[in-house]
Amino acid sequence: MSLVASADVTTPRPQGARPYPLASRAEHPEDTVVQVGGVAFGGQRVVVIAGPCAVESREQLMETAEAVRAAGATVLRGGAYKPRTSPYDFQGLGEEGLELLAEAGARTGLPVITEVMDSEDVGLVARYADVLQIGSRNMSAFRLLRRAADTGKPIMLKRGFQATIREWLLSAEHILAQGNPRVILCERGIRTYDSEYTRNTLDLNAVPLLARETHLPVVVDPSHGTGRSDLVATMAFGAVAVGADGLMIEVHRQPGEALCDGKQSLSTGEFGALMAGLRPLAALLGREV
């Protein structure tokens, strides 16, 4: 799928049996394409998902949604339920946030993705969202995975920040084994011994590795992956270069005023510059963005 991937093909690796038969590339050689409305994850186009960390208000969301669509994003993100380490932080608007998100999706024509944090909420979230996101902390919440699978909706499964590749693919296997083949993987940074300058360590190695291990599409989230807005664009560039099928980027009209993760959010202007920078790179790789 890239200039380089074709070079790599000259060194095939013998692959032993994997404990995730449904997710395994060895057993399903062809790429899976997950269709969401008019958007295809795993196809020739690099899908860009953008929007705020959290839905905060109608104005904030609509303004951001219009801006990211204008810049070329094809999926809108926004959190209604936020998993927060502290019980004293903003926990999201809940159903009101879902309604606003659906409204923004309808207005912009963009499909929407949002996180479902708990089995109890699956039905509710599935009424509003086009793609269900399973967050990093919940990658091993197996009941939640099954409930989400049962909706039949596409599911974006973020990597646990402490999860091995094997564990991640086994969590995908939980969804696939439940009868829902529409799984998108999202690399979002792992926890290492060094978190002084960056929040996480974005693991771009996972992208070409997953391309060998699985047929599922892979999205990269450099916002959480680095935790620093000034590194997001460069790492997004790197993600596309190593073959990512999509990007997830946090964008806020006023990052300095965000209720959540402002330090890692691009302004709408920065996001536009990023999109412009990505186009020639995608073209070089025989893709578009």
Place this chain on the structure above:
Amino acid sequence: MSLVASADVTTPRPQGARPYPLASRAEHPEDTVVQVGGVAFGGQRVVVIAGPCAVESREQLMETAEAVRAAGATVLRGGAYKPRTSPYDFQGLGEEGLELLAEAGARTGLPVITEVMDSEDVGLVARYADVLQIGSRNMSAFRLLRRAADTGKPIMLKRGFQATIREWLLSAEHILAQGNPRVILCERGIRTYDSEYTRNTLDLNAVPLLARETHLPVVVDPSHGTGRSDLVATMAFGAVAVGADGLMIEVHRQPGEALCDGKQSLSTGEFGALMAGLRPLAALLGREV
């Protein structure tokens, strides 16, 4: 220096005082260019260092050296002293390896880089090598750093596989404080909780982060960084995309017969394909390779 870096410049970060004043970008805003013969690390050209993990024989080295030069490498690598976890593994040819390396450098016209593992060897290695490499295990061997600094030769300082960015820059500071400004940093993968599918986790985030923290050039080694030949080309591509000033690639005429690290070595043919793939990417970024 890249399409994307220019976008990033719009979000400057306030920087506190750093404990590495000589290495700090804040105190030395201009890029350092380390000149090695006709090769410049930190300039417009992405420098590609290639060659075998270990010097094994004249034939092996000469054949590989000619091939990597023909493919476009501008520096030749090869280990004469190998730090091996087991005392029962091949430890390198020692001075004989250094002689062969110098001979290969003379024959191909390429400057040579090789690892110096111990203070005792600094004088000897410096007689043969154009660049002294400090290996990952020795990043905190402070006497060795000072001895190497005293030769006045350029020094490529590999990141300890467990080292934080701060520790790495402080090790560079040891060299700079000794009066040798010719330091090249080399990211080569860190140790994380997951080493089932890859030997290390190549930390590409370090590249744009270091571009903010320091003025020193940064090289990326995807061979050690992944430990798998089938991932090397893609990660090299990613490294250039995120702004690396150079690459270090292990190449062997017969990877399957290498005495050291054969699993992560490219064949000469694969290396040629990689170089061909990198040229249009470098051009897109306003660089060459």
Place this chain on the structure above:
Amino acid sequence: MSLVASADVTTPRPQGARPYPLASRAEHPEDTVVQVGGVAFGGQRVVVIAGPCAVESREQLMETAEAVRAAGATVLRGGAYKPRTSPYDFQGLGEEGLELLAEAGARTGLPVITEVMDSEDVGLVARYADVLQIGSRNMSAFRLLRRAADTGKPIMLKRGFQATIREWLLSAEHILAQGNPRVILCERGIRTYDSEYTRNTLDLNAVPLLARETHLPVVVDPSHGTGRSDLVATMAFGAVAVGADGLMIEVHRQPGEALCDGKQSLSTGEFGALMAGLRPLAALLGREV
């Protein structure tokens, strides 16, 4: 509480404000004692929780329950819902397992503890269990924490295998802030870069550290903490020596035939030997077991 702890008291540390005011020792200097029937966590007695990883059958459970009670355990454990990395592994008996557990508790007179994995199950599990266990993978499942808190039952909160001490105490804070003060912490090993010889790295440092940071009782699980039955007794000994308020030990009548975690389970005979070994140590520390 120990010979040594009294020595340590001579070096008090100034403590900054903590983000977990309800859990913080600085704001609540006195030890919290969590009473479960006649058993007190956080008191003078070291509480030993024992039983099988999973409830497999009436015979297996009853035999094990009788044996651990005879050896001196005062709480019975057993999993009815098992979080399994693979969807193809035994997932537990569910409600049937809960019924058997309650029956075994009634027969032996031991209070029972079992894991609740999902918000949906909280009501059901709370009908059968005396203590609700939140497993390592769910330490940050915040809705589950709140639902469990709402039952008013004592909650044993296992440390996420990737969780910092700060994050762990913030998860406890979620429960406390919901109005349930009956929280027991359980250290069960963390994930590090080395998992060749042991499944996890049991972090005994957490025990005296938590004694400074929080007033909540702390239990240690050396079974998961090491993953090896031949290390369990020694690490249990160490846990008591550093001041643990309790132990959680997996015991199976036939470890070699266990459906889950047999490698880390003690036989009933080994468990009896462990209990005998612990008594003089506890006595030395002014405690009993």
Place this chain on the structure above:
Amino acid sequence: MSLVASADVTTPRPQGARPYPLASRAEHPEDTVVQVGGVAFGGQRVVVIAGPCAVESREQLMETAEAVRAAGATVLRGGAYKPRTSPYDFQGLGEEGLELLAEAGARTGLPVITEVMDSEDVGLVARYADVLQIGSRNMSAFRLLRRAADTGKPIMLKRGFQATIREWLLSAEHILAQGNPRVILCERGIRTYDSEYTRNTLDLNAVPLLARETHLPVVVDPSHGTGRSDLVATMAFGAVAVGADGLMIEVHRQPGEALCDGKQSLSTGEFGALMAGLRPLAALLGREV
């Protein structure tokens, strides 16, 4: 060797061939005892090594040496060469420090241990020291290991803070294969993802694990292992409980004025209290201290 170890013996593990034949317990079932003057590492007595992080002055060292001897320490430690992350920190007194250390050893009758950081210094350090310490950063400095081995002196090999058990034993194998059987292992804490409250994570699991894997004696250093003086005594207690053959404790007459690692140093009074606390525990285990 402990109440508990005897219980553990009931669960022998089949052991595959190890890559460290000389260090392997499987091939050398009997405990190695390393004799240093009248002190035996690996015997019935738990050896306590104590003294300052760095030799700072005659008065500081002599006062501390007398105090630790009076409290029951049987080996004196003190650093003359200090590996410091920053080139701007105190690097130790060098040869003057060695002379003071030898003088203090002679005056107190205690054998002395000190770190040798570089191959160049081995001869010099060996003239003054009874035991050569290889520090954590140098565990994989293989030439240094061989040079140290060649002196025939006992060698205390600290675990690299990033080293696996396998790598550690392979470093010991480098020394053993050089013909020096007098190797003492020292666990001193590993680097994990959490370093907010403690400097390192002391890995007490390593103690019983090493007792199975190797015949070499194992010492524990809770000073570096935690980095906090208020945790040292408790973790020392835990180390003895899990079977450590010795302890290494940093002691300073005025921890608040230490030039190095004052935060983790006990005062002489605290050290005396620790020794008093350890005696009944050792007695319980059939050992003395």
